[in-house]
Amino acid sequence: MDYGQTSNANEPLYGLLESTLDDILSLIKPAEEDQVRRLNTVKDIRTAIQSVSSLQGTAVIPFGSYVSDLYTKWGDLDISIQLSHNPSSVGKKKKQDLLRDIMKALIKRGLGHVKYIPQARVPLLVFKSRLRNISCDISIDNHVGEVKSKILLSIAKIDGRFRDMVLLIKEWAKAQNINNSKVGTLNSYSLCLLIIFHFQTCSPAIFPPLKNIYGGNLLEDFAERRFTSGGEVEDLCVANIASLGPKRGENMSTLRELLISFFWKFSKLKELAEDYAICPYSGRCEPIENKPQWRVKPYKLIVEDPFEVPDNAARAVSVPGLAFISRAFADTFRKLSSTEVLSDKRALLGSFLRPHALVHAGVPPLENRAAEASRGGRRPAAWFPSSRQSAAPGGAQRGR
Known part of the structure; x- marks a missing residue:
């Protein structure tokens, strides 16, 4: 990967980290066979529901990280069974009934294990x-x-470092046990939004505020017929990205520099979340008191969904979950500031990879992660304003 040279690019202290990040990416990036497995899974589901009378004429459409090309080789697959062109035309009860029919069809064919979750905010089958x-x-x-x-696919094409960051952070979050909204931590979409925000608030910025790419609310725009298809929204976003023109003062940070500053930036996430929402829509932290929708709900962390403003993409984060997330950021920043860890490839791999991935990398899992987390490093400072300050931060990146 060639992200441009900086004054620190060849420092011996960081050489092992940079080569390790390359090794991790080589391991977790999907190969052609991983894409084929996903395509065949879509075909299996399509075949299974063809005989279901209530699902005649429907389309089986993949979406999520697979479509955004932001998935690892072990990533899940999101699938939508499309009945109509209007996202608000099918009620929750009908969705529940249709999912039950799909479950029966999948079980009948013996395709795998199915779990029905009808009461989720979006009813689904796992x-x-x-x-x-x-x-x-x-x-x-x-x-x-x-x-x-x-x-997100269009946004990822703005800068190739974004995809690499997303893949690394997703695997890191899995290894740190903070990528599971069912137990009060972050979902993968929130992680992507945090990375977008980081790219907006580093100096110079890599991404613009997302309101410059899409300034509406998808649910409202579809409901009020401002757009009749998703393709119209996609075309608008592509045109807006093209209109941004060449970047001035282009950010030449290496992937390693962006990664370390990412962990530093969110190492005080628990304190930040007390008074501020993270808003990729505006590209800045916004005081929670500014929006009534945020004040009336007991959110522990607010990561605003830039495409459904002011919805909170991190609504599932709990009190213990937020503490655990914040600690993971701070611990990883300290590790990546420690000479001892930076010179130990096993420790670096253990911070970013899950046990099964470590086996693929030819490295046995770390035996004592708690001991590793306490190694060396300096205490991170906050980059955001204290609760006594009224202005939201401009979002300066830590110096290289």
Whole structure:
């Protein structure tokens, strides 16, 4: 990977980290066979529901990280069964009934294990394909999710470092046990938004505020017929990205520099979350008191969904979950500031990879992660204003 040279690019202290990041990316990036497995999983589901009378004429559409090209080789697959062109035309009860029909069809064919979750905010089936060894979240008429995926694909094309960051952070979050909204930590979409925010607030900025790419609310825009299809939204976003023109004062930070400053930036996340929301829409932290929708709900962390403002993409984060997330950021920053850890490839791999991935990398899992987390490093300072300050931060990046 060539992200441009900086004055620190060849420092011996960071040489092992940079080569380790390359090794991790080589391990977790999907190969052609991983894409084929996902395509075949979609075909399996399509075949299974063809005989279901209530699902005649529907389309089986993948979305999420697979469509955004932001998935690792072990990533899940999101699938929407599309009945209509209007995301608000099918009620929750009908979605629940249709998912039950899909579940029966999948079980009848013996395709794998199915778990029905009717009371979720978006009712879904969790399907684990026995043939393909892939886990899928199946929902009904998830037009908004499909459009978000394609907007993220366009955003990812602005700068190649973004995809590498997303893949690394997703695997790191899994290794740190902070990527599971079901137990009060972050979902993968929130992680992507945090990385977008980081790219907006480093200096010079890499990404613009997302309101410059799409300034609406997808649910409202579809409901009020401002757009009749997701393709119109995608075309608008592509045109707006093209209109941004060449970057001035282009950010030449290496992937390693962006990664370390990312961990530093969110190492005080728990304190930040007390008074501020993280808003990729505006590209800045916004005081929670500015929006009534945020004040009336007991959110522990607010990461505003830039495509459904002012929705909170991190609504599931709990009190203990937020403490655990913040600690993971701070511990990793300290590790990457420690000469001892930076000279130990096993420790670096253990910070970013799950046990099964470590086995793929030819390294046994770390035996004592708690001991590793306490190694060396300096105490991170806050980059955001204290609760006594009224202005939100401009978002300066830590110096190289």
